Amino acid sequence: MIKKFIFGKPFETDATVLQIAKENQFVQNEAVEELKAQNCEVLCSESGFSFECKLKEETIVYGLGQAMGNINKRGRTYTSYCSDDPSHTENKESLYGAHNFIIIYNPSDINSSKGFFFDYPTRITFDIGYTKIDKLKVSCKTSDIAIFEILPELNSSIKNDNPLKNIVTQFRNLIGQSYIAPRWALGFMQSRWGYRTEQDIRTVYESYKKAGIPLDSICLDIDYMKDYKDFTVDSERFSDLKKFSDELKADGVRLVPIIDAGVKIEDGYDVYEEGVKNDFFCKKQDGKNFVAGVWPGRTHFPDFMKQESREWFGQKYKILTDMGIEGFWNDMNEPAIFYSDEGLEEVIKRIKAVDTSNLDINSFFSFKDIVLAVSNSQDDYNRFYHEVTQDGKTYKVKHNDIHNLYGYNMTRSAGEELAKIRDGKRTLLFSRSSYIGMHRYGGIWTGDNCSWWEHLALEIRMMPSLNMCGFLYTGADIGGFGCNVSRDLLLRWLAFGVFTPLMRNHSAIGTRDQECYQFENSEDFKSVVNVRYRLLPYLYSEYIKASVKNEMYFKPLSFEYPTDSRCLEINDQLILGNEIMIAPVYTQNAKGRMVYLPQDMILVRFMPDGKIIQEKISAGDHYIEVPLNEVVMFVKLGCVVPVTKPALNSDKLDYDNLTLVGDIASEASYSLYFDDGYTTKIDLDRNIKILGK
Ligand code: MIG
Numbered sequence: 001m002i003k004k005f006i007f008g009k010p011f012e013t014d015a016t017v018l019q020i021a022k023e024n025q026f027v028q029n030e031a032v033e034e035l036k037a038q039n040c041e042v043l044c045s046e047s048g049f050s051f052e053c054k055l056k057e058e059t060i061v062y063g064l065g066q067a068m069g070n071i072n073k074r075g076r077t078y079t080s081y082c083s084d085d086p087s088h089t090e091n092k093e094s095l096y097g098a099h100n101f102i103i104i105y106n107p108s109d110i111n112s113s114k115g116f117f118f119d120y121p122t123r124i125t126f127d128i129g130y131t132k133i134d135k136l137k138v139s140c141k142t143s144d145i146a147i148f149e150i151l152p153e154l155n156s157s158i159k160n161d162n163p164l165k166n167i168v169t170q171f172r173n174l175i176g177q178s179y180i181a182p183r184w185a186l187g188f189m190q191s192r193w194g195y196r197t198e199q200d201i202r203t204v205y206e207s208y209k210k211a212g213i214p215l216d217s218i219c220l221d222i223d224y225m226k227d228y229k230d231f232t233v234d235s236e237r238f239s240d241l242k243k244f245s246d247e248l249k250a251d252g253v254r255l256v257p258i259i260d261a262g263v264k265i266e267d268g269y270d271v272y273e274e275g276v277k278n279d280f281f282c283k284k285q286d287g288k289n290f291v292a293g294v295w296p297g298r299t300h301f302p303d304f305m306k307q308e309s310r311e312w313f314g315q316k317y318k319i320l321t322d323m324g325i326e327g328f329w330n331d332m333n334e335p336a337i338f339y340s341d342e343g344l345e346e347v348i349k350r351i352k353a354v355d356t357s358n359l360d361i362n363s364f365f366s367f368k369d370i371v372l373a374v375s376n377s378q379d380d381y382n383r384f385y386h387e388v389t390q391d392g393k394t395y396k397v398k399h400n401d402i403h404n405l406y407g408y409n410m411t412r413s414a415g416e417e418l419a420k421i422r423d424g425k426r427t428l429l430f431s432r433s434s435y436i437g438m439h440r441y442g443g444i445w446t447g448d449n450c451s452w453w454e455h456l457a458l459e460i461r462m463m464p465s466l467n468m469c470g471f472l473y474t475g476a477d478i479g480g481f482g483c484n485v486s487r488d489l490l491l492r493w494l495a496f497g498v499f500t501p502l503m504r505n506h507s508a509i510g511t512r513d514q515e516c517y518q519f520e521n522s523e524d525f526k527s528v529v530n531v532r533y534r535l536l537p538y539l540y541s542e543y544i545k546a547s548v549k550n551e552m553y554f555k556p557l558s559f560e561y562p563t564d565s566r567c568l569e570i571n572d573q574l575i576l577g578n579e580i581m582i583a584p585v586y587t588q589n590a591k592g593r594m595v596y597l598p599q600d601m602i603l604v605r606f607m608p609d610g611k612i613i614q615e616k617i618s619a620g621d622h623y624i625e626v627p628l629n630e631v632v633m634f635v636k637l638g639c640v641v642p643v644t645k646p647a648l649n650s651d652k653l654d655y656d657n658l659t660l661v662g663d664i665a666s667e668a669s670y671s672l673y674f675d676d677g678y679t680t681k682i683d684l685d686r687n688i689k690i691l692g693k
Contacts, residue, residue, distance in 0.1 A: 065099025086448035172550035183677030187216020262299030304409035314417025327428025407433025415441025443473025451480030475502030542577030635662030
């Protein structure tokens with residue numbers, strides 16, 4: 001059951017798609033009372049809003065999607081405020097996304113579990129037993145907010161057998177079905193900020209081929225554009241993108257260009273001129289278009305809150321789809337701002353004011369901060385406005401008041417228009433910034449991580465939380481974006497990436513070359529990436545089922561074994577789909593790791609020579625050796641998983657001749673979803689092949 005609590009005049013974020021029945025809606029005082037009856041205290045005032053409830057010692061809090069911390073979010077503070085911050089250290093409270101969904105879970109009373117979604121368009125803070133160990137406090141600046149409460153409904157048509165899965169499925173019904181990527185987008189992608197020319201891309205394509213390592217796509221980062229202008233191609237570096245993309249596609253490799261939020265200000269540039277002429281850009285209070293310095297220098301931001309702007313910008317992707325492009329990634333859409341004219345002016349003024357003084361310890365540090373504060377500043381987010389139409393009225397809203405919706409609406413713009421442009425065919429689309437609701441239009445990558453073992457561990461923990469919030473097509477920059485990767489880190493990260501729907505090796509300019517073929521014994525990389533392709537029919541099938549049925553693709557172990565006390569604390573093993581458990585190695589110089597099995601399982605080991613070794617392992621703790629060039633997974637008893645032979649890309653895979661691994665002795669069967677990889681008409685009932693028995 002879902003209840004909706006309405007305080008003040010909530011901004012319509014379009015996060016949800018279900019109407020809540022009148023009798024389950026509570027407004028203002030009624031809402032306060034209804035929540036009080038459940039021991040939640042709400043305070044609405046001029047100075048802000050807060051929601052508090054007590055946490056028992058045993059209470060676990062799940063959710064929050066893209067965030068630091070463990071799968072259990074307790075003991076920290078998190079702030080949803082989409083931030084372009086590439087340094088994801090332990091202490092960070094905000095990353096690129098804003099995913100305000102939590103589940104409160106009491107293991108000794110599992111039916112008392114509840115989910116809460118705080119639908120609020122800008123900064124909101126979750127203090128989860130941090131300030132006070134037994135209190136959850138959610139607070140934000142204004143008292144205009146909608147809160148959805150999800151209570152488990154165990155006798156409903158949602159046949160999830162436990163309250164945790166049931167709450168997630170109800171929540172996902174509320175927010176609508178997740179975006180579904182084309183099948184090739186589940187192939188391995190290579191990317192790097194620094195590929196400049198057709199020749200650079202050709203080298204990547206040829207080197208993968210030569211090394212025999214499968215590859216489905218190569219990303220084009222900002223250097224394919226002419227002077228970083230969206231929807232342009234630098235013809236000196238890519239003389240004929242259509243011809244090039246057709247040539248690679250004929251061999252099963254696709255190109256995936258980046259699109260940035262800011263539109264370069266330049267006379268004669270059609271996107272800029274059309275945007276100015278039609279009032280498609282964000283404006284300042286004085287009605288002039290807001291100017292933000294980003295990659296191309298001075299830019300305007302499309303006003304993605306305005307439907308006309310969304311339609312216009314989204315149709316621009318056709319320029320690239322006409323060149324054979326079938327996938328995109330949307331970047332810098334928090335939006336990232338290097339500087340604004342006003343911000344720069346102020347900084348220079350402030351610097352001038354201090355430059356003759358004798359800087360002491362305090363003034364010196366504030367002097368240093370003056371320059372740093374010019375990027376992504378609150379002041380800038382307060383300087384521009386959106387034109388919004390709600391309830392038939394059109395009015396202006398300050399950007400900062402709806403900050404978390406910008407990246408969402410950029411990707412919505414692309415998603416809605418690409419659906420028209422490529423009628424009946426799926427397009428790959430993933431975004432950096434996001435809000436719940438955007439999961440209907442595209443996936444996300446988790447932004448600028450580093451080549452740190454800790455960031456591999458972080459990704460493992462983040463995946464199930466993202467799935468709760470509807471983001472299924474997701475993954476991190478494999479190998480790490482910033483810093484220099486080591487060979488073993490890349491291999492271990494790939495071995496986890498084998499299982500994430502978005503599997504992309506991406507790195508920053510200036511870091512060590514990170515393509516798989518750059519390292520000694522590239523056969524080891526081939527063995528690992530091959531496993532992705534061997535499992536692709538299965539992974540694709542589980543991904544589609546999870547999307548269509550509003551379920552999780554990755555689950556914490558506790559969601560499958562909610563009363564196993566060991567499972568409640570496991571942050572480094574995941575359940576994938578319905579059949580398997582994975583336990584990635586994420587520490588350096590480890591030859592393997594301890595794995596906890598909540599039940600008997602079949603260990604399936606993919607060997608470098610292509611053999612698959614299987615062994616039954618009993619419930620409990622085991623040290624499992626995992627050489628760098630092998631991939632292991634655990635199949636539940638009573639389950640089987642289809643595998644195929646590896647191929648150089650997903651177009652070349654044999655989807656017909658599948659063999660089964662796992663509990664083959666049990667005569668178990670597997671329901672495989674299959675289709676052409678593109679269709680938007682997904683029919684789980686018709687497109688299922690039963691394998692086994
Ligand atoms: O300011 O396009 O997160 O993936 O390679 C950096 C260059 C801009 C940030 C993205 C990253 C991408 C990079 N971009």
